[in-house]
Amino acid sequence: MSWAVILALGTVITAGIYLALSRDLFRCLIGLALLGNGINLMLFTSGRLNSLSPPIIPAGDTVLGATANPLAQALVLTAIVISFAMLCFSLILAIRIVQENRSDDTIALREAEPHSNDPLKPIIEDEP
Amino acid sequence: MDNPEQNQTSKKGPDSTLFHLAIPTLLFSCLVWWLFYQPLPWSFQIAWVPSLNIGFSVFVDGLSAQFLLMISGIGCLVFLYGTGYLAGHKKANHVFLLLLLFMLAMIGAVVSDNLIVLFVFWELTSVLSFLLVGFNHEEENNRKSAQQAMLITGSGGLCLLLGCILLGQIAGTYSIQLLIARAPLFINDPRLFWALGFVFIGAFTKSAQFPFHFWLPNAMAAPTPVSAYLHSATMVKLGIYLLARLDPAFSDLFFWEVSLITVGIFTAVIAAIQTIYERDLKRILAWSTIATLGTLVMLVGMPGEGAALATAALFFAHALYKAPLFFVAGNLDHGAGTRQIDCLTGMRRYMPWTATAAFFAAISMAGLPLTFGFVAKDIINLAKSQANLLQLVSYAAFFVNVVSVAVAAIAAIHIFWGQDTIPRKAQPHEANLRMLFPPLVLAATGLLFGLRPALIDPLLGLAAQSMAPGLDPNKVDLSYDAIPVIEATFGTLALGLFTYLRWDWLHNKFNRLQAIQKRGPESWYNAVLETLPLVAVRSTRVFQNGMLPRYLLTLIATVAALLATLLAASGLNWQWPEMESLPFPVLGASMVIAAGALATFRVSDHLILLLVGGMVGYGSALLFLFTGAPDLALTQFVVETIFVVVVAAVLVKLRSFRNETAKVPPEKRFRPLHFLVAASFGSVFVILCLLVSALPFDPALTDFYGARSLLDANGRNVVNIILVDFRALDTLGEISVLGFGLLAAYPLLKQIREKRR
Numbered sequence: 001m002s003w004a005v006i007l008a009l010g011t012v013i014t015a016g017i018y019l020a021l022s023r024d025l026f027r028c029l030i031g032l033a034l035l036g037n038g039i040n041l042m043l044f045t046s047g048r049l050n051s052l053s054p055p056i057i058p059a060g061d062t063v064l065g066a067t068a069n070p071l072a073q074a075l076v077l078t079a080i081v082i083s084f085a086m087l088c089f090s091l092i093l094a095i096r097i098v099q100e101n102r103s104d105d106t107i108a109l110r111e112a113e114p115h116s117n118d119p120l121k122p123i124i125e126d127e128p
Numbered sequence: 129m130d131n132p133e134q135n136q137t138s139k140k141g142p143d144s145t146l147f148h149l150a151i152p153t154l155l156f157s158c159l160v161w162w163l164f165y166q167p168l169p170w171s172f173q174i175a176w177v178p179s180l181n182i183g184f185s186v187f188v189d190g191l192s193a194q195f196l197l198m199i200s201g202i203g204c205l206v207f208l209y210g211t212g213y214l215a216g217h218k219k220a221n222h223v224f225l226l227l228l229l230f231m232l233a234m235i236g237a238v239v240s241d242n243l244i245v246l247f248v249f250w251e252l253t254s255v256l257s258f259l260l261v262g263f264n265h266e267e268e269n270n271r272k273s274a275q276q277a278m279l280i281t282g283s284g285g286l287c288l289l290l291g292c293i294l295l296g297q298i299a300g301t302y303s304i305q306l307l308i309a310r311a312p313l314f315i316n317d318p319r320l321f322w323a324l325g326f327v328f329i330g331a332f333t334k335s336a337q338f339p340f341h342f343w344l345p346n347a348m349a350a351p352t353p354v355s356a357y358l359h360s361a362t363m364v365k366l367g368i369y370l371l372a373r374l375d376p377a378f379s380d381l382f383f384w385e386v387s388l389i390t391v392g393i394f395t396a397v398i399a400a401i402q403t404i405y406e407r408d409l410k411r412i413l414a415w416s417t418i419a420t421l422g423t424l425v426m427l428v429g430m431p432g433e434g435a436a437l438a439t440a441a442l443f444f445a446h447a448l449y450k451a452p453l454f455f456v457a458g459n460l461d462h463g464a465g466t467r468q469i470d471c472l473t474g475m476r477r478y479m480p481w482t483a484t485a486a487f488f489a490a491i492s493m494a495g496l497p498l499t500f501g502f503v504a505k506d507i508i509n510l511a512k513s514q515a516n517l518l519q520l521v522s523y524a525a526f527f528v529n530v531v532s533v534a535v536a537a538i539a540a541i542h543i544f545w546g547q548d549t550i551p552r553k554a555q556p557h558e559a560n561l562r563m564l565f566p567p568l569v570l571a572a573t574g575l576l577f578g579l580r581p582a583l584i585d586p587l588l589g590l591a592a593q594s595m596a597p598g599l600d601p602n603k604v605d606l607s608y609d610a611i612p613v614i615e616a617t618f619g620t621l622a623l624g625l626f627t628y629l630r631w632d633w634l635h636n637k638f639n640r641l642q643a644i645q646k647r648g649p650e651s652w653y654n655a656v657l658e659t660l661p662l663v664a665v666r667s668t669r670v671f672q673n674g675m676l677p678r679y680l681l682t683l684i685a686t687v688a689a690l691l692a693t694l695l696a697a698s699g700l701n702w703q704w705p706e707m708e709s710l711p712f713p714v715l716g717a718s719m720v721i722a723a724g725a726l727a728t729f730r731v732s733d734h735l736i737l738l739l740v741g742g743m744v745g746y747g748s749a750l751l752f753l754f755t756g757a758p759d760l761a762l763t764q765f766v767v768e769t770i771f772v773v774v775v776a777a778v779l780v781k782l783r784s785f786r787n788e789t790a791k792v793p794p795e796k797r798f799r800p801l802h803f804l805v806a807a808s809f810g811s812v813f814v815i816l817c818l819l820v821s822a823l824p825f826d827p828a829l830t831d832f833y834g835a836r837s838l839l840d841a842n843g844r845n846v847v848n849i850i851l852v853d854f855r856a857l858d859t860l861g862e863i864s865v866l867g868f869g870l871l872a873a874y875p876l877l878k879q880i881r882e883k884r885r
Contacts (some may be wrong), residue, residue, distance in 0.1 A: 002821045003705055003707055003818065003821075004710055004714065004715055004718040005714070005718050005721075005751065006817045006818055006821065007718070007722070007814065007816055008718040008719070008721040008722040008725070008747075009721070009813075009817070010810045010811065010813060010814035010817075011721075011722045011725040011726055011810070012635035012721060012722075012724075012725040012744055013809065013810045013813050013814075014725070014726075014807050014809070014810030014811075015725040015726070015728045015729060015744075015806075015808045016806075017684055017805070017806035017809055017810070018729065018799075018802055018803055018806040019728060020131055020680060021677050021680055021681055021684075021799070021802040021805070021806065022677070022799075022802075023677055024478075025473055026734050026737075026779070027737065029775075030173060030728070030737055030738065030741045032742055033741055033745075033771070034725065034728070035746055037744050037745055040748065041748060042650055042813075044755075044757070044760070044818065045821060045831075046817070046821070048821060049714070049755050050694075051756055052711065052754065052755055052756050052757075053756050054756045054757065055756065055834070055845075055846040055847055056844050056845050056846065057834075057838050057844040057846065058835070058844075059844070061838075062838050062839060063208060063834060063835050063838070064833075064834030064835070064837070064846055067756060068242070068755060068756030068757060069830050069836065070830065070833055070847045070850060071829055071830045071850065072849045073757045073759065073760055074847050074850040074851050074855065076752075076757075076760055077741065077759060077760055077763060077847065077851060078851070078858060078859065078862045080760070080763050080764060080767055081763070081767075081862055081865075081866065082865050082866075083766045084771065085658075085865055085866045085869035085870075086869065087173070087771060088771075088774075088869060088873065089869045089872055089873050091774070091778065092774065092873045092877055092880070093334050093445055093873075093876060094877045095778060095876075096876045096879060096880055099880060099883055106675075106676040106677055107340045107675055107676070107677065108806075109676060110675075110676075122872055126386075
């Protein structure tokens, strides 16, 4: 039953990249969030969706029965927290950038970049 | 042009520069001593990179011994000459150090039996040649010449490395001797064509063969002792040495024979024509060196034992007459202050000893009887008549010989005889003893071996045997009595003298060929050198365009293309997962996720975009809830809620800055290119995931955690146990990431608050 989830995560990834390519800094941020979500879903499905019951050992048993894959869940749990931390940092960074540059247009954010109308560098010396 | 501004040493007793002679002399004497007492070949081995099968294995046979003699013998004389030529020069020690390093590198190259080790020494000689040519680096022309020599021989060296590796893979060994022994096994391997092609490029760049020949005359910018040593006697012969080394393995190959003979004779003819075109004695000698190198390449390519012997003889003869002529050019530069042949006549009066050396070297170069040059020419003619060459090649070789006779006449007659009618600032003077001894010794050696060829028979025989293993070195006899050959020699002599007499006329005629030279290989080299920085500038402009979205676009498109290529090339059997029916909650959650993602394409308002993006998060949480992952669902709900609430609060702030600086036109509502790239990345990703989910799942690790978590960690929630017990260290890392994120965010937050005040 993973095909439906995979198709859904495909749209999430596509939307994430499309937003990240935007000139609007805020859209980039949301794109980043979506990408993180998509990747989490990917990790989750790679553990296969074979069972709908949670991976908890019932009282009386000592060994886990046929349940959902606990390993993938542990991985995704870590990933959710980390991507949340990264998002929060990006958000604060974005606010600071906008505050400093008075613009949220990623094309206008080029403090460290040459402008397209710069004279060519390095300058080639004329031969005598 | 080197500039001997230093003049004679002041006479303050013995000067220390003679110490530079110590190592070359020691090497030369040891070598001669060993040659008498230790029969060839000598071999021993030192392991270097055993895992790659690279060892410093030394193998010295006749050919190596001949080169060792030339390297160390001429090396001694060059060092002696250098102490006179560079006396008082403030960077003389620098030159001697480089020359010494060069000498050791050359020795390493000719004694190594391993192709890779040989390559390393080969490149070392290139680097040292660069440093020596650019010795007077204050002059722009010298820098350019040095750069040219380096770029051409250096890139040729890289081709050689490629060729050596290919050869090594084909033969299964990097040892030259083993390679020769195994040659019959792989002689029909089609890859051999490429391997030898690359080896050829390496050898031709080093030995200045067409179309890479032009660096050698320009390298004459080096001080004269350096030119005599590197660019005439030793280094430029290294390429031919390598070809001669490999000759026994490949001499039967048609490709080998044809390429070497064609390139060799073509180079010789081009160089002979160019010789007439020059007026600077050193450059004349440089071009005639190229002509000789061409002849040598041709001789290596020719089959038969006679050709092998001829190669060995010409190696020696050329070293014995060309090095003294270079020394003579240096003496003239020193004594008369010029090397232009128009300004040099009647020098015999001022420089009698230089004139003597020039005379004896020149008669050997012209191939007059009783000289070693004559012996060499004799053997070459014999080899040519045995090898049944094309008639065209014989004519070309004849032409090259004629020009070399003319060059010899220029060096011996034109410069030193006749009336000195040219007005000068200062009277030319004879060079000092240190600069006279080397050319005289070499020229005299040439005469000695010419009078008694039997002295050199055994060594040349052994050297020839390295190139043609069938040859019996004991039967080599260089004595000459073939009358027809002598007649042919006199034909060359007569025509050569005629060329000499009409030199100026020919020179003017050839001046018209300048247009051709302007479009020759050197202009291609210059064109490449000028284009490269432009290409670099353009490509930098294209890739570093300063647009953040475009960087990301390039990156993602590249990754998508790479992934797609890898997928296509992986040879998977493209098995798709089964499309079984879904439980309704899973289908519903998936649809919520997809709907949220799709909606983001249409939404323009930031707040709505945030909510729609949140839909994807909540959708995932629902999915987790229905597929047996309640922990995930809880976390996802919390995280997503906090994110949406916080960002919504921040949005108000961000909006106030919205496009205050509208330098660039506003963004389009729909961006087709971006959508295309995003969609292709998304589809590649989906295909990858589908393929993966169809593969059989390996439950080993999952089963391990399932089986052990109650027994070892006393917990029934397996996810929880994995996180806080089995993989506790990972969780610690995760918490640290959170902490570091906070640490990094804190100063930013502080700045934001300060600004707002």
